[in-house]
Amino acid sequence: MTPAEQEQMYIFGANCSINVMSLLVSTLTSAIAALGILIAMHLLPGIESWREPKAIQLLCCLSISLSWIVQSILGYTLVFDQIRAGTMMEFSTPPLIFDIINNIQTSVSQLMVMVGDLVICWRAWVLVPHDKVWRFGLAIIVICNVGFNIADIILVVLGGNGSVINNNNLLQNLGWASIAFSWLTNMAVTSLIGWKAWAHYRTIREVFYFFFVESGAMFLVIQSFALIGAILSTAMESVDTINWVVDVSQEVWQASAEGTLSACHNCHNLLGQLSHCRNTLSNSSTPDQCLIR
Secondary structure, eight states: OOHHHHHHHHHHHHHHHHHHHHHHHHHHHHHHHHHHHHHHHHHOOOOSOTTSHHHHHHHHHHHHHHHHHHHHHHHHHHHHHHHHHHHHSOTTSOOHHHHHHHHHHHHHHHHHHHHHHHHHHHHHHTTOSSOHHHHHHHHHHHHHHHHHHHHHHHHHHHHSSSOSSOTTOGGGOHHHHHHHHHHHHHHHHHHHHHHHHGGGOOSHHHHHHIIIIISOHHHHHHHHHHHHHHHHHHHTTTOHHHHHHHHHHHHHHHHHIIIIIIIIIIIIIHHHHHHHHHHHHTTOOOGGGOSOO
16 A cells, blocks of 8 residues: 555545544434424414414424434435445545535535524514614624625535635635634624623523523534634644544534534524513513513
């Protein structure tokens, strides 16, 4: 075996290890997401109209879960095709189906995170029912976030690796840029939710619940790891060992963020606030007293 073949074998093994690790985490988070769906549907009373907020929440929840299922199935298919390509074909000529599945999986992942961002922005939207400036700002953030993610999906499909020019150039790779803008979106919206809702929490239990669940701060922390991993993965692409560790960490954190905090946080905890809102609105008619109306 020549040194070039040994290097290709090492790259092949590292990629398989990353994908297997990602699939293990994906399987676990898929189970958690399914549990969140069941809890959310159990908490939902009868939906009289699909224009109701709870109906929108359910649709977002189902779309995230279906996307997650599709991504998991494609992930398993991707690993199997990768192993078959490495054992039966030349390393330098991966099959076309490998690239197609990889592009579809990346696109589904982007769409899933984008829906999660929309849900978080919608949560902040209901907190400012009469403030046109804040609502205009939220609308601009949502439009820009959707634009970044769609542009990234298009470049992934056209270029295969997130850039049609040069994937080694940090400034020309939209993969990390879309994650960065999604992070900024969640930072702004989480801060707005915290500012509007903080005054209504008194006990330590309510404060912890607000910080880790309602405000989306936990999702923001996990998304920070994904952003760091994406930047380091792009900047250190030539360093195989460091890049392998960074990619594993990035896959684990992204899978945890997308599965646990998109499906369970954005759905179960959103819908679980309905009972809290009913009790709050019975004591006050101010819309700021409730995260969901």
